[in-house]
Amino acid sequence: MNWIRFAWKNVMRNRRRSLTAMLITAMGTAAILVGGGFALFTYESLEEMTARDTGHVVVAHERGFEGDEDTPMQHGLADAKALTAKFAALPGVRAVAPRIQFSGLISNGDKSTVFVGGGVDPELDFRLRGPQMTFLAGEAPAAGSSDIVIGNELARLMKAKVGGSLTLLATTTEGNLNAVDVQVRGIVSVGVPDIDKRLVLADIGAVQKLLLSDKVGSLSIYLKDTTQTEAIAARVKAEHAQLAVRTWSDLAIFYQAVRGLYNRIFGILGVIMIVIVAFAMSNTLGMAVVERTREIGTLRAIGTYPAEIVRNFVLEGGLIGAAGAALGMGFAGIATIALLFAGVQMPPPPGRSAGYPLLLSFSPPMYLAVTLVVIVLAAAAAWFVSRRAAAKPVTEALAHV
Numbered sequence: 001m002n003w004i005r006f007a008w009k010n011v012m013r014n015r016r017r018s019l020t021a022m023l024i025t026a027m028g029t030a031a032i033l034v035g036g037g038f039a040l041f042t043y044e045s046l047e048e049m050t051a052r053d054t055g056h057v058v059v060a061h062e063r064g065f066e067g068d069e070d071t072p073m074q075h076g077l078a079d080a081k082a083l084t085a086k087f088a089a090l091p092g093v094r095a096v097a098p099r100i101q102f103s104g105l106i107s108n109g110d111k112s113t114v115f116v117g118g119g120v121d122p123e124l125d126f127r128l129r130g131p132q133m134t135f136l137a138g139e140a141p142a143a144g145s146s147d148i149v150i151g152n153e154l155a156r157l158m159k160a161k162v163g164g165s166l167t168l169l170a171t172t173t174e175g176n177l178n179a180v181d182v183q184v185r186g187i188v189s190v191g192v193p194d195i196d197k198r199l200v201l202a203d204i205g206a207v208q209k210l211l212l213s214d215k216v217g218s219l220s221i222y223l224k225d226t227t228q229t230e231a232i233a234a235r236v237k238a239e240h241a242q243l244a245v246r247t248w249s250d251l252a253i254f255y256q257a258v259r260g261l262y263n264r265i266f267g268i269l270g271v272i273m274i275v276i277v278a279f280a281m282s283n284t285l286g287m288a289v290v291e292r293t294r295e296i297g298t299l300r301a302i303g304t305y306p307a308e309i310v311r312n313f314v315l316e317g318g319l320i321g322a323a324g325a326a327l328g329m330g331f332a333g334i335a336t337i338a339l340l341f342a343g344v345q346m347p348p349p350p351g352r353s354a355g356y357p358l359l360l361s362f363s364p365p366m367y368l369a370v371t372l373v374v375i376v377l378a379a380a381a382a383w384f385v386s387r388r389a390a391a392k393p394v395t396e397a398l399a400h401v
Contacts, residue, residue, distance in 0.1 A: 007315035014288065018320060021284035025324025025374060026331060028273040028280075032370050033332035035266045037360030043259055044361060047226065050252040052132040055097060055220025056229045058246045059083070059236060064218060065244050072102055073173050076215030083240075087221050090235065092228045097124050098216040100207050104170030106150075106200060108158045115154065115168070117200035119207030119216075128222055138162035138186030146206045147185035151199030155187045162187060168200070172212040180210050191354040277324075277374060281381035285317055289389045296389055306390040310383060313390075317382025318375050325374040329367055336360040 011018045061075040069075055077083065084096045100119030105112045120126075126133065126140045141147035148168075150160065160166060162184055169179045182202070189196050208214055223232060229247050237245045249255065289296075296309055336359075344358040 003312065004315060004319070007312055008319055010288075010312070011316050011319055014291075017284055017287065021280050021320050022324040022327060024280040025277050025321060025378065026327035028277040029325045029328025029370060029374055030331035030335070032270050032273050033328065033367060034335055034360060035269050036366050036370070037332065037336060037362065038358075039262045039266050040361035040363055040366070041359050042262060043255075045356065046252070046255040046258060047248070049132055050255050051222075051226060051248045052129050054248050054251050055128075056223040056226060056248050057221040057233045057236060058218050058248075058251065059087070059221065059240070060218040060244050060246075062242055062244050065246060071173050071175050072171055072211050073100070073213040073215045073217065076100075076213065076217055077219065077243075078215050080216040080219065083219055087219060087236070090221075090232060092224050092232065094222045094224045095124060095128060097121055097128060097220045097222065098204055098218075099125075099220055100204055100211070100215075100217040102170055102207060102211060104168060106154070106158065107167045107169065108160060108164075109167070111158065112169075113154070113157055114198065115150075115200045116195075116198040117168070117170075117202060117207070119204035120201055122203055125201075132190065134189050134191075136187045136189055138184070141185040141203055143203060144205055145185075145203055146180065146182050147202075148182045149186040149188055149199075149201040150184060151196030152187050152189045153193055153197035154199060155184070157197065160184050160187075168202075168210065170210055172210075174212060178210055178212065180206070182206075189354075191348075274373070274377060277321075278377055278381055281317055281320065281378045282385055284320070285313060285382045286385040288316070289313065289386050293389055293392070297392070300390075306387075309390040310386050313382045313386035314379045317378040317380075321375040321378025322371075324378075325371040328374075329371065332360075332367075333362070336362055 059077075061077055063075045064077075066075070080098050084098060087093060087096045098121060101117070102119065103114065103116050106115040107113075121143065122140045123143050136152050138149070141149060148166070150158075150166075155161070158166060164184045165181060166184060167179055167181050169177060172178045188199070188201075190199065204216065208216075221232065221236075223229060226248075229249075233245050233247050236243070299309060300306070339359050342358075345355045346358050348355045
């Protein structure tokens with residue numbers, strides 16, 4: 001404790017220089033924490049968005065993810081009800097949603113275009129998607145009805161409104177064409193114009209009638225806790241080796257691409273900030289060592305070991321680093337809280353039509369890791385600049401001007 005008190009007094013001998021070093025360290029720490037908080041918020045948002053869309057764990061026929069069916073539902077699940085009940089009983093499972101993916105033509109009588117549809121359980125599916133899907137008009141169709149929900153861009157192309165009639169044309173499991181007249185119950189947007197231009201959602205029972213099948217394409221398992229994804233996926237694989245099992249991260253191509261990009265961007269930012277902090281600490285402590293060279297010689301002359309002198313400078317560097325890191329954490333914390341109330345919106349990312357709020361995630365492990373890195377870096381810089389001065393001969397140190 002006496003050594004720490006002595007080191008702090010030495011730090012305060014030149015307050016302006018020490019405070020400048022602390023401020024530089026604080027700004028570097030804050031920059032790293034703000035950048036890391038933004039990256040974590042982006043990862044968490046994309047994780048939630050993907051999990052709401054696909055489910056945390058998706059189960060399909062052993063060839064259900066290959067996408068090479070000769071006819072619709074060739075690789076569908078025939079025992080979907082039994083599997084749904086079994087998966088729903090697993091611990092930590094929030095819901096199990098059966099789904100069918102199909103495509104075809106949609107027509108208003110004068111104009112036709114290609115659609116990409118989904119057969120869903122309306123009462124369950126739209127609740128699970130949450131803010132991932134926004135109703136611009138109308139509402140979700142009732143279970144068992146032939147009503148549909150379409151994307152807002154598709155509604156514009158088809159000149160369709162809530163209550164209007166359209167016709168769906170799709171290929172059945174027998175390879176024939178089948179058509180059904182439907183009524184638009186709702187118009188939605190998922191924030192991606194390319195998807196909104198083709199999106200059709202209908203009750204899964206109505207889709208099965210259209211395709212002449214009683215199978216479902218996949219079962220999406222939603223969990224109460226995302227961290228249990230791998231455990232549940234492993235259990236399902238172990239108990240149903242004949243089925244194909246994928247997690248949300250396996251299907252999240254966009255998430256993986258964004259994570260890889262942000263890791264590189266903020267990794268480079270972190271390295272730059274660390275270099276700046278290292279130079280600031282080296283400069284501050286280097287000047288202190290030069291100014292106190294005769295003092296070092298005096299301490300050596302009265303019997304102080306070089307290691308003790310170096311230890312004191314290392315403590316000084318660590319104290320400056322700790323004070324700067326604490327100040328930087330305060331700046332980052334203030335920015336995190338301020339953005340909660342500022343309502344700042346980021347522009348829409350490429351391929352999307354809606355922006356998202358600019359927020360920062362608070363991660364205690366990240367704050368602790370950055371603080372430790374800064375303190376160790378400052379201490380290492382102090383050791384580097386002080387070891388040579390502490391090893392100087394006593395007479396040379398005393399004669400230094």
